[in-house]
Amino acid sequence: MNNVPWFLPVVTSFAMSLLHLVFRRAGRRTRSWFSLAGGAFVLAGCIMLLSAGGFRQPPTLSILFAILISLISFLSLSYSQWYNPESSFVYDSLVFLFLGAMNGVVLAPSFIRMYIFWEIMTVSSFFLVLFNNTAESRKASIKYILMTGTGSILLLFGILGISFMGESLAWKHLFFFSVLAGTGIKAGIVPLHTWLPDAHPAAPTPVSAMLSGVMIKTGIYAFIRFYFFVFKPSWSLGWESILMLIGILTLLGGVFMALVQHDLKRLLAYHSISQVGYIFLGIACGTGMGLAGALYHTINHAVFKSLLFFGAGVLIKATGSRRLEDYGGLAGQLPLTFSMMAIAALAISGVPPFNGFVSKWIIFQALLSKGSGMAVLALAAALLGSVLTLASFVKVLNDSFLGVRRSLIPFAGKERSPFMIFPMLFLGAACFFLGLFPGLVCEKIIAGSLCPGLATIRMASFFGWTAILLFGVIAFLVKKNPGRARYGGTFVGGERLSPDEMAFDGSHFYGTIRDMEPVRSFYRADGEGLLDLYRLAEKGLPAAGSFFKFLGIRWIEALYAGGGRVLNKWVERLKLMQNGLLARYIIWIFAGVILLMEVIRR
């Protein structure tokens, strides 16, 4: 067991991908179990890697991420069997290709191999985003591949620069910029995030969960790899406040945009951006505590964001729509989804005792102990971000589960399949567990993943135990007094209101904030596409193309045409010498012979 090769999970999932292609005629049920078994094998491979180093030893950064990726992907595969029962073999095959490439990115022992897997990941996820093949997904996938492809090429430049010019340090800022942009596009930092809110809604929901839960984490992983293993220890960079600024922008930009969304998956995508902002703040601290917070938040975000996407998938199946306006009053019909989404919403907003609170707390502490002006600003922004996140999710919960039932279509799936109940319950429990026992994970796992030279942190998890006690007491009290609750109609001012009058839509939750002045112009600018680098480039590049077309075609062509005309004129004159009369040719021959003899005589 001591010599488990690093590529074991990668090869396993590539083999699964191939097998799906080979056995494409197998029945739906067979392929379904086959996918699940494959996901389990990959996860087992990662755990073997972990155990190869000894369970007592802390895992490395790579293995930590690999386990996270495999676990979330396994749950997504399971969920996918419920959500997408008619999926074709191409889909299954692509998912395993994607999974293997993600594992490869985090496990690869050298930067160049990491890059190779990185590109396989990019291309396979491009096809997954494209998979529905609607007009929306086509547009989103092209935007996705162009933005992340550009990012990958920048990343390649950075990798090669480090490999070939690492010793000179003269160009470290350029290389660092390339790496930051390359990994940041994948991670979705502002202003390079704009592919994300388009690609996530366009993809099938289990894939969205994978994209948001773990794929953008590979960007985080790569950035940590470069920053803490290459740039920070040996090359002193003065980028900390810039990173922190990026973190603030990402955090606030994401959450402000999320606030006004009415498309559920788009809203979740913007929240992913904002959570990446928290992670970036942790990384930007550069301290052991900051990194621990960032890593822990990475894990937590993967847990609650995939749970949210799974919940969103149930809503989409139930109503056939992604718009919050089409939901309402679904809590009674979908009790499991309601409770799980509520847990996840509280977790993402950083409400104790859920996991999001703990990791945000660590990040806040890291910012406080950093103490610089930028860090304090970041702290304020982070607190504001948490509040707005909560507001945004209250809107979601209200619109979809509470209030009056709005247009509902017959829902065939229901919450019965174990394929879907298991991952949601598992993730919901994980939200609790990671929040109640942060010490288990933080000390035993994350401390070991920290890079050499950074202090490890100790977590006291006593508040977890008090919370458990508190919950126990409440549960006991509730159990003791069953049936005391009284149910009745809804009255306002002594009069029963009609459901239509009672209903109010979600925009009430953010109307005030939207109309405040600096925020309003922000939304306006976004509406005009000024904040989207892709749309700017879409306008700018053709202009550049036209310029070059003028330079490269019109101008040069004109030159050639002019040259041709001049040449023709000269050739016309030469024609005078060849008028077809024999006598003139004979004169020419004589002249030539005389000249030749003259030359030879000398």
Place this chain on the structure above:
Amino acid sequence: MTPNYPCSFTIPAIMLIPFAGALLVRILPPGLSIRAGLLFLLAQFAFFPGLASCVFGCGGPAGDASYTAVFKVMGLLFRCDIISLVFAGTSVLTGVLIYLFSLGYFMGEKEAEKEKFSFWGLVFVGSMMGVVFSDNLVSLYFFWELAGLCSWRLIGFYRKEEDLRNADKAFLITSAGAGMMMLGFALVYLQSGSLSLSALHNTWVSPLVFTLFFLGVLTKSASFPFHTWLPDASVAPTPVTAFLHAAVLVKIGIYGLFRLFGATLLVTSDVSWAGWLALLSSLVAGAVALRQTDIKRILAFSTVSQLGFMIAGITAFNSFASRGVILFYVAHALGKGCLFLCAGIAEKIYSTRDIREMGGLMKRSPWLTFAFLVGMLSVAGIPPLPGFFGKLWIIAGMLFERRIFFAFFAILTTVLTLLYLFRLFSHVFMGEGNGSARTEKSCSGQMIFPVVIMSAISVLLGLAFLMNETVAWN
């Protein structure tokens, strides 16, 4: 250097088979011409393993001038080292697949047209063989111009007004460049008294010679500002354009530059302006490709862009970049050949070359989509396809020479490549499609089969590179 026995047999065989084949194609009944040409190319390709074994059997490390197989006739020396082997082998392989494709492509044409294509295509391949095996600048020049002649006849294939004008343009530009090159050869001869490449090894020459020769290369490899003939040449039928872009013509320029200044002569002063010019060409062509709507013109500008990239790689003059250029050459030949043939099929299906009127090919023909994707991703340099490794080594070589901005602009050109190729892909393959498209039958398996083979070779080659190349990068 004494000619060793198997080499004195394989090199002349490889050089003579296409010319002999071309003559036979004229004699045989015209209905067989393309099939006969295909057989001759296959026979020629069958000699390559023998040639490879005798090149590698000569011993010595790579890049050493003694590491060659030689063959001498009438005082002219022909030799083959690894570089020649790779360039020649790629051309013949691509040629075989193009012939296979043209069986389906020329299906409804007159027999005379088929015979014409078969004849001139074989001469084309033969002249490429002559260029890569020549050890003498005179024979190199002869075959160089022979290739120009073939291209003139093939571009003006259907003898229409526009075809003829574009063919004349191509021929005039390339032969003007060749004239410059001839002048450079004369200067080399005046300086060192020899025209044999093996005798000229590691000779120092002046920048003037380099400039003259570089002009020849720019015209032949269709680089800015001499690139205009190549996009115009896309009026020719698809197998011909595939020949021009992937197998033979523009690659001769790359080979010439590589052979003379990458492996033989040394320049006395800094010629980095050449690299900048090539990069400018690459950028301009990439930007122009973004604005084109004709599928073949997009691919043609893409070729201009990739050629600029390769020339810039050669002008880094180091072993990393040279390795990259060879890998990228192979990748580009297979990838771009594949793209052109796919474009030909798309043109047949939609009866137009305007990408705005195409769409939805992905649902219609998954194999064609697969082939196009492999070619596209390889040219754009996405691992693990072969183009990536070429790009990797070229940029590594530039950085190794401490040319940061140079490398950065090279990176920019690859970004542009990604942009216009995905634009093309999204227009042609994604989307709902339109009603005017012909039915499935018209894109017969006979045309798709060679394209799929080509992309499969690309994939296998990429995996082989993956095993071989990443070992060095621990």
